Amino acid sequence: MAAVTHALLVAECSDAFDMGRLLNRAAGRRPEDQPHSQLTAALGLVVVTDLKAQTLPAADETLTWVEETCGGYLTQARGLADALRADPPTEPLAVLRAWNDIQVLLGNAAAIAGLYSSVDPAAQVRDAADAAMQPLDAFGTELGMDAKLFEIISAVDASALDADAQRLLERTLRDFRRSGVDRDDVTRARLAELAEAELKASQEHNKNIREGVRSIHVTPDALAGMPQDWLDAHPADADGLVTVTTDYPDSIPLVTFCSDHGTRRVLTRERLNVAWPANDAVLQRLLALRAEHAKLLGYDSWADYDAEVKMIGSASAIGEFIDKICDAATDSALRDKQVLLDRLRRDVPDATDIDSPDLSYYSELVRKEDYSVDAQLVRTYFDFTKVRQGLLDVTGRLFGLRFRAAHVVTWHEDVAAYDVLRDDVVIGRIYLDLHPREGKYKHAAQFDLRSGVRGRQLPEGVLVCNFSRGLMEHSDVVTLFHEFGHLIHHVLGGDQEWVRFSGVATEWDFVEAPSQMLEEWAWDADVLATFAINADGETIPADLVERMRRADDFGKGFQARTQMFYAALSLQIHLESHDDLTDVVRELQGRYSVFPYVEDTHFHCAFGHLDGYSSGYYTYMWSLVIAKDMFSAFDDADLFAPAVAERYRDCVLVQGGRKDAADLVADFLGRSYTFDAYARWLAE
Structure with missing residues (x-):
């Protein structure tokens, strides 16, 4: 059975993400008339050699494609699960391969639904993608509580497996238990209801932000x-x-x-106040659902349930980490805040405090006046087109990659696609969707379009941001490097036998570390000199970059305290219920941030990470601590030094989720990670 399953899956995956063929059908062209490359065969994409032929599909065509593709994957996944129950293989490895096949299908479908719900220009397509996600999520919940499948996989002899397969078995059995497979029928039925309701609440929360x-x-x-x-x-x-x-x-x-x-x-x-008041009620509903979910599984809170599978291990450890960062940042935070307040008082002599409406403006004035950094001058060196190409050049050189433009049909004319090559072999494809439009995801994130699975499908990833088409703030350049770090991780880590370990598949509180470390290349004068060029052809001066770095260090203490306010909010509302979430925002901002709450505002309604990260927003700072330690291995004088760059690539990024994050870092550094590098940076 396993061999047949594998063959069917390979055939299906080769025909999967096929927007090109959808357009060809609409234009009366036959698939066999279109040029194919090894990449397009692997990815199921048709290259359009005539750029004029890249007419975007009508909304109803895309809607039909999303529904049929996601539905087709789901149908096949159900069939494979039925076959596994009815005739389980006797070979241990064959059982895991059958399970892997199911997860590949579900992952492909969920990636399409998740992306199109966030980026498609047509509201009806976004809604259809949201709707397509619901049965996928429901089936995933059903699988996690399937006692027969649990019995089959539990019976696998771990001693007959290699290290990767043993890790997969252990993680899969853990997932079953965390899904409630060992609970009674009534509890499992309620857990399924909760999972469905949680997904719908999450979708509503995101839609309110996206369209608000x-x-x-x-x-x-x-x-x-x-x-x-x-x-x-x-x-x-x-x-x-x-x-x-x-x-x-x-x-x-x-x-x-x-x-x-x-x-x-x-x-x-x-x-x-974006998404206020709508998301206040949505969040309360989502938090109550999560709390009940965790209680039914035997956890004190959702935060305890969520932290169990992260590096940090427990909700109490999150609170301790937040306090540790706050203590380390306090002196710097108060010192730099006083500088801002003194500058404000030159304009407003009776000012007693400074809050959000003045924070960015006066921070910019201080950087301009005290550090001789004029952000309006700086931005003249960062033309979007040059920055985008520079990013590809820098990361290509660093990681030994080449990016080749791929002329394919996408969901919007703004999207740029590139094949990613290593040693002249295509290893995946990336899509850059970098400008704002109505109905699009409002922040910056990397979306999977497909996870890489060795021998059957190459990884595809999408960068979704909202940048200017002209000149960029340097902070946006840093953000672009950060998010591209996720994309590179997804592609380089995509050569895996098991989809569970493909790409950015480490513990959730490590996933930001590689992307945060890549930000460092956006601050190096030699790196910036390769693409930061103004309209007169002048390269950004090295002394200006040095001043920019010193200016950027201004405020890092109060920025850390602000981040811990966000982390404390995400933790606290998942530890216990609260009648008024705005009151929680007000109280926690007063405790952790050094800047006061702005009256009549409701930050929590627009804080999208309360959905995806739930109680784990601390992970950004946790990852930064590790990122600073990993970066200490690089030579400041030559950030492209091949030995360390290749070791980092191969020890951390290429491994995907094959090892625990702490072990990946230790393999790279030759030791366990510490707090020391971060503490030194904060104290500078």
Whole structure:
């Protein structure tokens, strides 16, 4: 049975993500008329050699494709599960391969549904993708509580397996137990109901943020201090008013550069109130569902349940880590906050504190006046097109890769696709969807489109961001490098026998470490000199980059405290119930951040990480501690030194989830990770 299953899966995967063929059918072209490469055969993609033929599909065509593809995968996964129950293989490895086949199918379908619900231009397609995810999630829950499958997999003789297969067996059995397979029928039925309700609440939460864009309308004189290219892109309407939205390319420059305090305050309030009041009720519902879910499985709280499979191990350890970071950051935070307050008092002599509407603006003034770093000058060196190419050049050189443009049909004309080659062999494909549009995911993230499985499918990943089409803030460049770190991890880690270990498959509190470490290359003068070039052809000066680094260090203490406020919020609301989430925000901001709460705002409603990261937002800082330690192995004088770069690539990224994260880091560093490098950086 296992051999037949494997053959069927290979055939299906070779025909899977096939937007190209969908368009060919619509145009009356036959698949055999289209040129194929080894890559497109492996990925199921048709290369369109004539760029004029890249007409995007109509919404109804895409909708049908999403529904049929996800539904087809689900049907096949059900069939494979039925076959495994009815005729389980006698060979231990064959049992795991059959289970792996099911997970590949479900993963492919879930990736398509998850991506298209976040990026497709048509609301009906996004809604259809959300709907397609629901039966996939339900079947995943059903599998996790299937006593017969648990019995079959539990009977596998671990001694007959190699190390990777033993790890897969151990992780799979753990997943079964955490799903409630050993609970009574009534409890399992309720757990299934909870899982379905949790998914729907999560989808509603994300949709409210994605579609809850707010805006303000101001006269041009209320935009004093804004960069000219930003003003050119925001002309006044017939009523003489300029519209500014809460989307990043609008709002971040405004709160950073606009000298009108009133304009900054109004927009800040709108930013902090995105998805309010809708998400307040949604979050309360989601938190209650998670709490009941954890209790039924025998955990004190959702935070305890969630932390069990992370590096940190327990909810109590999360609280201890938050306090440790706060203690380490306090002196620096208070020192730098006082600098901001002193600068504010030069403009507002009776000011007693400084809050969010003034934070970015006065931080920028301090960096400009005290560190001689003018962000408006800096951004002239970061043209989007040059930055994008520079990113590919830098990461290609660092990791021994080559990126080749792939002329394929995608979900939107903004999307750029590249084949990824290592030693002239294609190892995957990436898609860059980097500009904002209505209905699109509002933040920055890497989405899987397909996980790599050795011998059957290459990894595909998608970078979804919301950057300006013209000049970029350097902070956006750093964000782009960060998110690209996830994408590279997904591709390099995609050569795995078991899909469970493919790509970014480590513990959740390690996944940010490789991406945070890659940010360091966006701060190196030699690296930036390869692509940071202004309109006059001048390369960014090394002394300016050095000043930028010193200026960036300003505020790292209060930024760490702010991050711990976010982490404490995500933890606290998953430890116990609260009648008023806004009160929790107010109380925790007062305890952990050094900046006061802004009245009549509801940050939690727009805090998308409360869904995906649930109680684990601490992971960003946990990962940063490890990232600083890993980066200490590199030579500041030559960040491209091949020996250490190759060791890092092969010991950490290429391994995917084949080992515990702590072991991956130890393999790279030759020792266990420590807090020391982070503490030194924070104290500098």
